[in-house]
Amino acid sequence: MTDKNPPSSRTALSWMPLAVMAVIAVVDVVAGPGIGLLPLVSLGPAFAGLVGGWRRTAVIGALALLLCVGLGLYNGLFPEPRGYTAMASVAGVTGVGIAAAVARSRREAELASVRSIAEVAQRVLLRPVPLTAGPVQVAVSYTSAVAEARIGGDLYEVVASPHGVRVIVGDVQGKGLAAVETAAVVLGAFREAAYDEPDLRGLGERIERSVARELEDERFVTAILAEIRADHEVVLLNYGHPAPMLVRRDGAADFPEPPSYALPLGLSGHGADGPEPYRVPFAPGEQLLLHTDGVTEARDRDGRFYPLEERTHLLEEPDAHRALEALREDLVQHAGGPPGDDAAMLLLRYHRHGDRGPASTG
Template structure:
């Protein structure tokens, strides 16, 4: 807010400084032409009215200075007045166009946020015996929307999870994300196993995507005895045991991303791993592990995942996200989504 006040009064401060310098140095140097800086600064931040006011103020100061130094009738003073008027007019046009673009951008942001709320509905924080924590950071900070998607549902077959990464980012990925999430939300209640859910997603995307487009994703199903995973070319999740061990759950075979079934390769194989009370599992997109610092070093997620072992899941995941941003040292260059599941003990 302090910077807003500075920018608001900057045109008049500049005009005052030019007037003082011109008064002190006298007519030989003639700093009066610099009065055009007033409306120039005003149009960069203020409205059309403020630009006009700054231009009028500059012209009044110019006339007062000319009267003081007895140069009202000189052609130089007329040229300066004409220049101030021209710059003010141009500044008013620039301010008008800038404000129109800002309104358009505000509307785009509003639409993007609405679409994002539809696509990424509020994830339940407790599902059966699981506590859920999530973090979503879009690379398109202005639009607040990205190409990563996630979903959690409690179904008759167990708690089912989807975390995916649409090729591309920003608004261009919204259409694909909508199709994937829509298909998943229907299939999780209709199909008895993850392979059938995966097949439904493939069928939907085959009708919508171009041959070169794809979605990496990982499907999970948590039941009373463990967790089943189906990895479609996605980074492997990290299993954090109650004993403090961190393990990357690599798929038994490399699986193709969703949308590439036309390549006629075998679908990914389901993988089952123990998921005991007290354990945690982290799902994430490649925007996390591909984030680099100024030296070009990738974020060491497996090493830093120990931050997730202590405390409640959501604060722990928030600490990991803060550590990621600190590692990068600035805005992320790709969308980054993380989903942490914690299987509570009977006492927790």
């Protein structure tokens, strides 16, 4: 998670109250009592309450009160009501600043607790994928649309089942806790059925029944299921999800489309037929990138979509994780920051014993 306030920025903010009071003191001494700047000393504790804790705010408030007394005596204001009014102003703002600092500290503590719980929930929901499964190497990347977010609406899983390596990548409609709940339903159904169902269609139907039973209010999940065996083919089942990118040994990219598109998971009540499994050649040395639409729909400042097909050279790196990280960094650079939607990518490399990675395109 990126820090919105780097150390240099935090240092500047911490010194701001003292700097403000120093400037006011200098200007007041130079200009004399006729200008009436003394009440502005209260800006010091006011800024302190916004950026510091309550103890620091109280200390700066005490310093501001001493400064107010000193300037008042220097300017000869205390025989007049203006001196006492300025002191009351500083004391009142200090009190409000302390109260604001206490409230902000409590909110920050609550937010930190919620984020910690969310992080644990995310780790339980999206467990680390295996480095290898059957004939494939696996790498995964997840980029949240919000830098501070720990939970999003994308999901993925890899299971080495008796029926082959089975993979799911999906995108839940909506955000927040409702999306997390839906993702948990899909992943739970997939993890259980991946071991039991002998064919990919039966696996998809099990997940569809679970989703239809749990979801309400027309919520849905686009998803693609893949099954890889040792026969140099991958079987795909697409529920309204973006087609994966298949990178051949020569670096050429294909996007294998389904024979006909089906509705997403959760919309079976509309009476449409489910998706048809389709086979795609997938040989050693080739790579299959399953992703969510947050990747291909990421736009740059000119509104241009991310050209995924033109970035296959980034996947030439022998280490699958570094290759996928290079692709993720390129995506973030294209979007000028986190993409507008969560972006999940799962890279599968078909390898043989002794293979070091995909063949060079040079």
